[in-house]
Every structure is written in structure tokens, then in C-alpha cells.
Amino acid sequence: AQSVTQPDARVTVSEGASLQLRCKYSYSGTPYLFWYVQYPRQGLQLLLKYYSGDPVVQGVNGFEAEFSKSNSSFHLRKASVHWSDSAVYFCVLSASSGSWQLIFGSGTQLTVMP
Amino acid sequence: AQTIHQWPVAEIKAVGSPLSLGCTIKGKSSPNLYWYWQATGGTLQQLFYSITVGQVESVVQLNLSASRPKDDQFILSTEKLLLSHSGFYLCAWSLVGGSYEQYFGPGTRLTVL
Numbered sequence: 001a002q003s004v005t006q007p008d009a010r011v012t013v014s015e016g017a018s019l020q021l022r023c024k025y026s027y028s029g030t031p032y033l034f035w036y037v038q039y040p041r042q043g044l045q046l047l048l049k050y051y052s053g054d055p056v057v058q059g060v061n062g063f064e065a066e067f068s069k070s071n072s073s074f075h076l077r078k079a080s081v082h083w084s085d086s087a088v089y090f091c092v093l094s095a096s097s098g099s100w101q102l103i104f105g106s107g108t109q110l111t112v113m114p
Numbered sequence: 115a116q117t118i119h120q121w122p123v124a125e126i127k128a129v130g131s132p133l134s135l136g137c138t139i140k141g142k143s144s145p146n147l148y149w150y151w152q153a154t155g156g157t158l159q160q161l162f163y164s165i166t167v168g169q170v171e172s173v174v175q176l177n178l179s180a181s182r183p184k185d186d187q188f189i190l191s192t193e194k195l196l197l198s199h200s201g202f203y204l205c206a207w208s209l210v211g212g213s214y215e216q217y218f219g220p221g222t223r224l225t226v227l
Contacts, residue, residue: 034215043218104157
């Protein structure tokens with residue numbers, strides 16, 4: 001069965017600090033992985049995606065993520081957060097077999113303190 | 115550039131009343147279309163997907179139905195709302211072929227009283 005686990009429901013960091021949001025996936029095949037961000041009362045925006053190749057992928061607004069097949073992880077990172085990064089972040093898995101279904105993690109609420 | 119529009123922005127409805135939510139995608143021919151539901155403070159649950167006009171597949175049964183009357187339009191509806199239908203409804207599109215990233219609309223907030 002496919003699943004995505006985001007172990008941290010809430011993360012609080014100070015502005016200017018570095019950030020890591022954790023994501024673990026379970027899928028026997030080759031996963032396609034995404035990070036989405038949801039600002040209050042808005043839809044989801046795609047931050048970055050991983051299909052294959054370089055395990056470190058760059059996204060928008062200085063975000064990056066690192067894929068690890070051995071650890072079944074796809075952690076999101078940012079070197080220096082801004083107060084406007086406060087939002088809910090979702091790690092998402094798509095099965096590469098052609099399924100149209102996205103499997104969402106439970107989300108991590110990020111709060112950046114000024 | 116592709117744009118995705120959802121209507122209405124928000125609805126307050128009574129239990130037992132009918133509902134119709136809409137979604138339109140402009141700037142993309144024959145996309146895959148999706149409906150999602152999000153409980154307040156929760157994660158997203160895919161409800162339906164459609165790969166072509168007139169064809170809709172159900173992923174989860176929530177006493178809702180969906181239709182795709184036009185290539186660029188996706189409708190979510192029910193004849194009888196339940197309290198459990200409250201939440202945030204999101205429409206999304208993706209490239210044909212599956213597995214690819216999906217792009218989400220601004221959503222419709224539904225409150226059932």
C-alpha cells in the first residue's frame with residue numbers, strides 16, 4: 001500500500017533560521033514526489049517535484065528537497081525562512097504506474113516567528 | 115497561461131438541500147480533472163477524476179456525484195447535503211497521462227448547517 005507520513009504536525013522556527021520538514025513515503029515502485037504549500041483559506045501551490053535524476057531538487061522561493069530511496073524520504077529544506085513562509089506544507093506521492101491518484105501526507109503547519 | 119476558476123467562493127447551505135460546485139480550466143486542452151475534499155485542518159482526499167468529457171471515475175463514496183459536461187468544466191453536486199459535507203472543495207488539473215503534478219484551484223468553502 002502507498003502512504004505518506006509527515007511526522008511533525010507543527011513546526012515553529014524563528015525568522016532567518018534554517019528549516020527542515022520531514023516526509024517519509026511507502027511505495028514499492030518508483031515514486032513521483034511533490035511538496036505543496038497551502039496558505040490560509042487558499043488552494044495548494046506546487047513548491048517542487050521529483051521524478052528522477054539528481055536527488056536534490058530546487059523549487060520556488062528558495063525551497064529544496066532531497067530524495068532518499070534508501071530512507072524512503074523526501075525532506076523539504078530552506079536555508080533561511082521568512083515570516084511569509086508560514087503555511088501548511090503537504091508532502092505528496094504519485095505512483096509512477098500511471099495512476100491518477102495523489103497520496104497526501106497529513107501536512108505540517110509551519111509558523112515562522114518574527 | 116492556464117487559469118483555474120472555482121465557483122462559488124463560499125456557500126452556506128442547510129442539511130438536506132442540493133449543492134452544485136463548479137470548476138473551469140482555461141488555457142489547457144483536454145486536461146485530466148480532479149475533485150478533492152479537505153476537512154477543516156485536515157489533509158486532502160481525492161473524490162473524483164476525469165480524463166475526458168462525459169467520463170468520471172469515483173475514488174471515494176461521499177454521497178456526491180461529479181460530471182464533466184465540457185472539456186474545460188467539472189461539476190460536483192449532490193441532491194441532499196449532509197453535515198459531513200462541510201469543508202473545503204478543491205478542483206485540480208494535470209497533464210494527460212497520469213502521475214504528473216496537479217495544479218489546484220482557489221477552492222470553495224462549504225458550510226452545512
